[in-house]
Amino acid sequence: MESVENMILPEAVQKWVVDSINSEATIESISQLKGGISSLVCIVKLKVNDEINDYVVRLHFAEGWAENNPDLVIHEAENLRFTRLKNLPTPEIITIEETGTRFGSYASIMSKLEGKVVLEPDDMDGWLSGLAQALVQIHEVEASQFPRPYYTYQDLNAFEIPSWVSLTEEWGKVLSIIKGPRPIFRECFIHRDYHPSNVLWEGNSVSGIVDWINACIGPAGIDVGHCRLNLAQLYGVKEADLFLSYYQQYAGPNFVYDPYWDLISLVDILFWEPEVYPGWTDLGFKGLTAQLIKERLEYYMVSLINRF
Known part of the structure; x- marks a missing residue:
């Protein structure tokens, strides 16, 4: 049987x-x-x-x-x-x-790759550093002939301020930015869904990166922004900013940061009212609520607006 x-x-x-x-x-x-x-x-x-x-x-x-x-x-x-x-x-x-x-x-x-997903690291700084190093490794791959180009999931011209938000004035600024001109960027190979739940660890080192369905050629800032967006929801803006600092350190002059891509990454997930991602709870991460996610997303959004 x-x-x-x-x-x-x-x-x-x-x-x-x-x-x-x-x-x-x-x-x-x-x-x-x-x-x-x-x-x-x-x-x-x-x-x-x-x-x-x-x-x-x-x-x-x-x-x-x-x-x-x-x-x-x-x-x-x-x-x-x-x-x-x-x-x-x-x-x-x-x-x-x-x-x-x-x-x-x-x-x-x-x-099967060795390692496991880590969402509650003992050493947050070292963990964020490892996440950033692994992402830089992806972006350094030579992929000029890769066939699939990057595109936004949202129709930016049709995007409107979500009904659940409280900071409507700030979201108005988001609209004006994302519907404005796209900054010039250097194309590179990107994962397109890079976040902590797609990274495996053995000890203090990244052992694998999974879920490669959406890989394409596009701006490095989209991968950075998507990971930062996840970090902001899981932990807060401080951790998202520290990840960015590590990424800038390891990428060097090949990467020019533009908060535009962070805003695009944020808007790209807003097809419905924010909730706790089930994958996080399945992995044992506790303490998140839909209300907390909304608050963190708006706090993160304000931090991005302040960079312009």
Whole structure:
């Protein structure tokens, strides 16, 4: 009888995993990884003879998420092949199911990286420094021929002040900035979803960076801004600013900071009223409320306006 643990993945998916790796393999266990909300991610332990190896299986459901389509797994597979060639600490893609017909989902199998997500570091300064160093490493990759360009998730010209805000005058300034001219920037390879829940650690060092679906060519400030936005919500503006200082230190003259990209990163997530990101609570982070997130977002917004 199949164990409850193994029932996390449908039998058809389990068979696909075994057939893709080694038809003689047996599944020892399946455990769900926490922290994501747009897909089901599991570790599958496969035994061949007396050897057990871990694989990561990511399942994107064909229904229920408007953005989920074959491009998701195709893009991530292409991006991971690229990042491995560039010696970035990313998983190795093994195979994908991009048709959605085999078991009703799009899926990928990749290698498992060592390490874990850390959201409550013992040494905040050292942790922020490591986050910044890892991001600089991504942005230093030569990727002039990379095929996918950056774009904003929001239609900036149509964006209006959210109904939940309290600082309407300051948000008016945000509107005038984001609907104004875009600053000149140097294109580089960007992760496009760089934040603490996508970074793995072993001890005090970054051991891996995951979730590469949205990688593209664009402004480094978007990656910096997206990470700062997450830090501001998790901890506050102080930590977001310290991360920026470390990033500037490690990037050197190749990076020219412009708070415009921080504002774009902020606006890009405001499709609905702010709430606590479920991935954080799944990973055991406590103490956040929707009201606190709103307050921190507005405080962060004011700190950005004051930089202009």
